Amino acid sequence: MHRAPLPFTHDVVLIGGGHTHALVLRRWGMRPLPGARLTLINPGPTAAYSGMLPGHVAGHYDRDILEIDLIRLARFADARLILGAADHIDLAQRVVLIKGHPPVSFDRCSVDVGITSDMPDLPGFADHGVPAKPLGPFAASWSAFVAQGGGDAVVIGAGVAGAELAVAMAYRLQSEQQHGKVSLIDNATALSEATAGARHQMLSQMRKLNIDLIENAAIAQVASDHIELADGRRIPSRFTTGTASAFAFPWIAQSGLDLHEGFICVDDRLRSSDPAVFAVGDCAHMRATPRPKAGVYAVRQAPVLYHNIVASLTDRRLRRYRPQADYLKLMSMGRKAAVAQRFGLTLSGPLMWRWKDRIDRKFIEKFRNLPQMPASELPALHTIGLRETLGDQPLCGGCGAKVGRAALRDALAPHAGTLREDITPLPGDDAALLHVGGARMVLTSDHLRAFSNDPVVMTRIAAIHALGDIWAMGGTPQAATATIILPRLSPDLQRRTLSEITATAHQTLRAAGAEIVGGHTTMGDELTIGFTITGLCDRDPITLAGAQAGDALILTKPLGTGVLMAAEMAGQSKGRWIAAALAHMTRPQADAAQVLADAHAMTDVTGFGLAGHLLGICEASGLAAHLQLDAIPLLAGAPELAGAGIRSTLFPQNRALTPDLPEGGRADLLFDPQTAGGLLAAVAPNQADILVAALRDLGHDAARVGFLTDGPPRITLDPD
Template structure:
């Protein structure tokens, strides 16, 4: 993993989380190159293993059994993971263009995004057919279809699958097996289900031998799957499919498993493509057009060694791709890779039976499925059972990455960093990064970034008071853009909790030292995320200070304006009030688990989505609903912030543990004893709980001490208005809002240390 003392000299950006790239990540994890930083950009956090997808559809595997957790794997490999959609590559400036976030610069890039069925080639297919790839979209369809079948009471259900290659045949049989089983278990007639398999070619499984084709023709006949070969599908309409021969079939669903191709944006890169819109690559896996861009997996056509689009080739391209990327950053020539001429295919039939196909040979049986299951599970364990890594960090040398004057300067500077004002990020670097940002301007900002000076100057409108707060913390994730958004959101939380309007913000940032271009991009990525949040809040960035340090960190001093007559304070709790929490808790334990590779990527995604959600609209709603007291839940945890409210209010409170909204996965990580480093300090407040001994084994008990980053609002309001307020908050986009307790009269003399009663 990257050491803070290790300047980044070269960036390798992996576009897509396919089978080749997971192999690259694993290989770099086991043998990293000092000074080289990996960044993985992928739309989805969990990437499916294609070999097990039919087994998942058939019900033999769970979602986690067949998906590789890219977030966890990237953390293990010391790589940055950006969850984003790639829309292009700017080769002139060597930047990967991402949707909804800043471009990502690269020195070397690799593309492993798989392929997608070309539904646009057939009239109506794009609107009325479901492509099997990307798998995320197909999975949503599949889960919805299962739900429909569970409640299907009347009439037949007809499903058409277009594409009679191995993928189409395997998916058809897996779907049929699972759906018939679901119908039987519910006492319904499985013969109401009808499957039709279409292909423009006149033979089944055209890349396999006659023996294997015969096996599947018999299997499909036994399973009453209707074959339509030699007549391409010409048009798809709502509930109707038409072939070029004029055959018309009423259908409920159409699945598309054929005519794959690359995404549209590849055409705009200027990279050489073949007739199927796949990247033309050389034996070294470099694209024909650009030595600095590699490609592997389904999206790549190795022009000297054309092969079928099969997962086995993507898997085997992983090691040579990783080795060639390493060779390139060291200034060495890449080596050619020669794929095998034939390969073993294990094709399942849905019912724990499989057919093996290789060259002109074929054999089948339940033992073949067990063999396939053993092979697939062994492959997946490579990316789930991650061995411990060596903590010894080696400082880079000139052989670690391509030697250059800029790199040499960065390496020699590692041990000679200045302190004091000399630790500032260079003015040229900073000005270039900030010049690309577009913070909003406000009429009440007299001096700010639009007219820089030694300090910012603001005016205060008549009848308003000034609210001022500050927050600062180091990065807990490797994505500076997302970190910038979270840091800005966290800093604004105190203003919103009091009912204030954000006016201005001054940034304080620390950026790891290194090559100017790398530092500049880090500053820009981080501040771009922060400025987006500030702009959305109507808050003007008016200045700041950026210095060099060991770790990335960011904070803001924020000013706000408030009506003195409408302040929500911590001391406003009243006996009988309802307590409302607007966001789920658990970020502390989740990110502690993430650092230990013990959190699922989708748990981390849910936490980040929550942390990036602003509290502004929630605060406005609470104020309009008559909230009397409010605070944002942050570092002291839910209990700590509640005690901060009960003490100045002179009241006690009841907290319903089962009503507290929690983030996905936090009860698992807390039960495993994975807690934030701040947890022990917060646990000291357990003395504030009445009869706390009886609650220590409750699964939610550790979570009330969990420190939060950019947490939700904890507020009180009259009980008769609470339900209506919760409904409004959920409609505004805070779906986890809950009434978590109530305020009670003080039961002990003033200053008592046990104001909180827990309930389940």
């Protein structure tokens, strides 16, 4: 008997990808709470680990090693990840507000957004300074500064964090033989919170690195190339950062929660003044046991937060969090040495660095080597061929889950043609031309099996994917109906999910000039979203059959969504690759279609891959095509994943369409099924470069990828 997935009944929302939430996601992946739908909200696809930041600044670690891949972690936890910054919690409505995203409802919420070291009251810092926190933007800015040749730099704030950054920056500039002096400025005494021994070691290292330590000095303003002190001195600086402040993000002040100096007050169960809202990490203030802002507390809060979220939804007793009285402090010294202090004792040298490096690597490896959850075994008794049909990888979503072109053609062939005079089939196109009075109308329909747990992302992609046929035929989108299959949800979660889907669908389709006029919903095992769309044509539609010998071929989006989504489902992709792919899939093509309005033939590249859809143009127009493989744009990560042998489930059927084409390397991406892919247009050769330039000016990664010639319908590569 088939057992349907258990329905979701409650929403758990984690705001911020801090260390505590990252560890909670890992625990959730190993032991999820049935009935709870987990959501993570974070501005980007990764979160930087603070413990390794000084080592990265000094050049000991690549950027990748200090980042926690939240997309991969969310997939492991079966959580949806919303890439956006929360800017308000509405406690009355129980929703989180995110710019550019419908409100996200919650039954339980936790906040782990860290702090900012921005200095809004220091003149010029907002324009010319780089806060040390959040860590991700700081690391990116520092890498860009070093890549451009470095120069003078200033760190404002001579506490432990500022001292670590200063010695790391000075070491990096000197090791790469870049000119520039590092200055460390504080309005009080440097390293006042460190032990005498640790302070002595760090000050000695600063002198060795020729760092200019300026104590008891007030700053008047920050300029683009210097810092002006209150006494009139000017300190040269092309890169100015600050660690002197630790502010809560401003939106927290408007939350209505009890605060202490802007930070969310929590009890010993990590609950805020609203029992449905927890807070952890640096953005929280432990009312009963105040502690300094340090990552060690955030790490130890994770098991308590996980337990208490689960307990609050299962009517069980919450656990107390008891922070340790002291903890091991390890400070980087620029070179591969460190200072360790605890209980008033101080040790320093390369051995302490190796100790710190081991601790940091052990922590970050928790997110790189995620536990392998056992796959469901086939029953002992099953039909011949079941294992082969099932395959050795999960069924892809998006266009990777579609039926192959050959099977579809065979199924439709017996029913070709029409008995109605007001319908004109468009050979090879996924649409038809309707004659309504004196108007010409094109009609198309498409739907996608979800590959993202975020219904907003899936709705936007599904709408743009369905609109692709209208744009490819030169039509203006007019009206749409939606078909939505929801996974099993409680009535409250049905309402929440449908609200997000309909809000996104209306926004996306209205931006394209169309209106949703109705739809249909059902419940099923998984989320599926589709649209049937009509479009108006003020002239004959662009079809596959109009291409001419000599035409140039233009592609408006890079390839690779199929292999990237397949890798993401298997936990083998990088978060930043997936974030970039999603950005391409949610990029509308209306303006590109206008640029290509005079194309002789055009199609959107979707499930059958570039080779399959180009073959459709060749067959309909009676021409041969030549592709220049190196000219075809590819999404970041797609060549690496294809080279590693990762394939979408539709790949074999797409590959069989053009067996004469070579196999392996970049060529395999010709058969990769695309979701919300680009337009492929056949245009007059003397207009191709002009059109590509116009598309690039609009922000499309367009390219001239080949041409058409006389000959039997076939595709060859790199004829020159």
